[in-house]
Amino acid sequence: MKFGKDFVRQMIPEWQQAYLDYAGLKTILQEIKTSRKRLERPGGLKRKLSASRNFSSLTKRYSRNSSSWEPDVQDILVYATTGDDGFERYETTILEVAEAGRESELVFFNALDLEFDKVNHFYRSKVEEMVKEAVVLNKQMDAFIAFRIKVERPSSSWTCSETVSVDMNALGSKEQRKTLADEMGIKVEGNESNGEESVPEVKLLFPRLKTIKNVLKLSNQDELKFTRENLKKIEARLKNVFIVFYRKLRHLKNYSFLNTLAISKIMKKYDKIASRSGAKSYMEMVDKSYLTCSDEINKLMLRVESTFVEHFTGLNRSKGMSLLRPKVKKEKHRITFSTGFFVGCTVSLVVALVMFTHARDLVGAVGHKLYMETMFPLYSFFAFVVLHMIMYASNIYFWKKYRVNYPFIFGFKEGTELGYRHVLLLSFGLGTLALCAVLINLDMEMDPYTNDYKTITELLPLFIVALVIAIFFCPFNIFYRSSRVFFLMVVFRCIAAPLYKVNLPDFFLADQLTSQVCVFS
Structure with a gap:
């Protein structure tokens, strides 16, 4: 499969407009190729520009002592500027103008710079969103751990502002207790007597009920009761939030990789068509940009993996990673x-x-x-x-x-x-x-x-x-049970529309049925 088709196939549909316009850049390269062939014919227009004329406009802007000034090696020069919004923007200048296809080459690099700025800007904004979501998720995790401790120790007296002693042995191994204490910001106290290790105790300031309700986004007071049923509900809800967040991070990582690969492919095509060596210089700039050198996504993914495996799968990494990573549905x-x-x-x-x-x-x-x-x-x-x-x-x-x-x-x-x-x-x-x-x-x-x-x-x-x-109505898991249940629920909501909120699936099915009302008459 050609890269162009594979590139489109792997795009996230919601972000399709934010990807590099690979097809548009290829079209400009075809124009460069066509113009070079047309001017290389016998009797075609041949212009020869001197090197001093080409470099005259560059010497006014750049110093010869700059490390990026290597006219004998580089065919292009890429420099970065910072806009009013704080984002970097890149501009490319051709050092040696070719005899044929000069205008098309300038158009190509202008388009490539604009596309790369768009990709870099989108990636940075999405990373900032992920960092903000991680802060909120961290608060939810702290509240969940406090909720779990209270459920594990129901006999402990507790108010909104008092400290309590918690038996940390009930929470798992020594490593788990230490990790939990570090995450909660609490201190484990213990002493040894008669050669035996005493039960470690913890002085913990529990958050207020209102804080737990707001952080965990509980809908009613019944869900705030410290019971194992509510703990399982909150755990399942938080587990789904972690899975969705992790897959967003994977989408962003894939977004960065695909666009970097697309730039590399398009620059190789440019070098081949224009007989230049600009790919190396441009890719060095890409490697130094935020799109590729930023490490926030990898760090967030590692933190999510370790937290998810520890608190939701009982330190079973294979099970945790199978839940976090999307399952590829194989065609049978x-x-x-x-x-x-x-x-x-x-x-x-x-x-x-x-x-x-x-x-x-x-x-x-x-x-x-x-x-x-x-x-x-x-x-x-x-x-x-x-x-x-x-x-x-x-x-x-x-x-x-x-x-x-x-x-x-x-x-x-x-x-x-x-x-x-x-x-x-x-x-x-x-x-x-x-x-x-x-x-x-x-x-x-x-x-x-x-x-x-x-x-x-x-x-x-x-x-x-x-x-x-x-x-x-078969209750067994045969004949696509989940789809049957979904269809029956949609039919029920269509019948009881005045009593239930109508969603898109309900409207879609009702529209199909009402358009065929003459068949049922």
């Missing part, structure tokens, strides 16, 4: 195979239905009108459902193709969203089941004694509906 081969199998079955059954109808001349047979008025609406309902599922699968396909973050928009739980292959599998599976029932229903035999059809054959549509409803 059996899903693709099963989808193709049911597509083939559906097509075959449709062909069989058409041939069966013509072979027995069912269209002009007696009772055809009655059958179409009674049985056909039952089976057409399944066709309607299958059609909507296929359209939804098409939506998912194009959302993924154009990098729309639909799991986040619809609020799916991470890792449980269905791909278009899964939806197609369900739709064609239901279509195969419904077509089989249609063929069995058409092939039913009449009882010669009662001149009536067999009851079990007439109840086939009811059996299919009952089967689908049973699968929907």
Whole structure:
């Protein structure tokens, strides 16, 4: 895969405009290449500028004693300025103007400098946001540790402003106790008597109830009661906050790496097209910029990892890292195979239905009108459902193709969203089941004694509906349980809309149903 496509594929959709415009810079390089070819033709315009003319404008701005002044080695000169907002901005000057493509080269470096300034500015602002979030998260962690200590020692008398003695042995090993004491800013006191180590005690000034409630963002007074149930709720909530924060840090780290790699790639292309050696000078500037030399993100990631592993996974690093790092959802081969199998079955059954109808001349047979008025609406309902599922699968396909973050928009739980292959599998599976029932229903035999059809054959549509409803309400973790629960909750909120807040998934489904109201009439 070419780097340009891979670069777009790895972008964060919400930050797409903040990435380096790699495609636009490549377009300018193509213009440089085209202009050089045009001027190199016989009879083309050839201009030759003297070195003294090229350097005359530079000597007024830069000193020859500067360390960056190396005209024999460098083809470009990059210097930094500080704007009114405090952010650095970079400008590139060509030391030796080429005979061909001069204007395009100036346009290229102007565009590259603007793009790099944009990337550097965005990265710095995001790092500052992460640092502020880390401060808030640290306060929440301190309040959570205080909450946990109170739950572990419910017998200790406690008020909003008094010190209490806490048995630190109940909190784990010696290392854990020391780490906890350091984080809380408390002092562990202990003495030895008769050769045995006494129980260490701690004098701890607990934060006020109001402070704990504000820091942990508790919604009501019931959640502030010092019970193990509330401790588990707060722990689960704080664990999710840590996971989200860590993945933001990973996104920022990936953002820095991708843009640095894109600049390196585009400068190598420039050197190849313009026959220059400017990549080294420009990349030296990039390596000294905030985008690459800043270490705040790495430090924050290490702190989050150590805190998460210690307090949420019981020092089990492998378990902690598996929770922090996003899980890559692998496409299973059996899903693709099963989808193709049911597509083939559906097509075959449709062909069989058409041939069966013509072979027995069912269209002009007696009772055809009655059958179409009674049985056909039952089976057409399944066709309607299958059609909507296929359209939804098409939506998912194009959302993924154009990098729309639909799991986040619809609020799916991470890792449980269905791909278009899964939806197609369900739709064609239901279509195969419904077509089989249609063929069995058409092939039913009449009882010669009662001149009536067999009851079990007439109840086939009811059996299919009952089967689908049973699968929907099945409590076991089969047939995409999380998606079934999500769909049922959306349907419930659509029905009880006056009593519940309507979200985007509810509106999306309700809009689809109301647009097809004529089908249900």
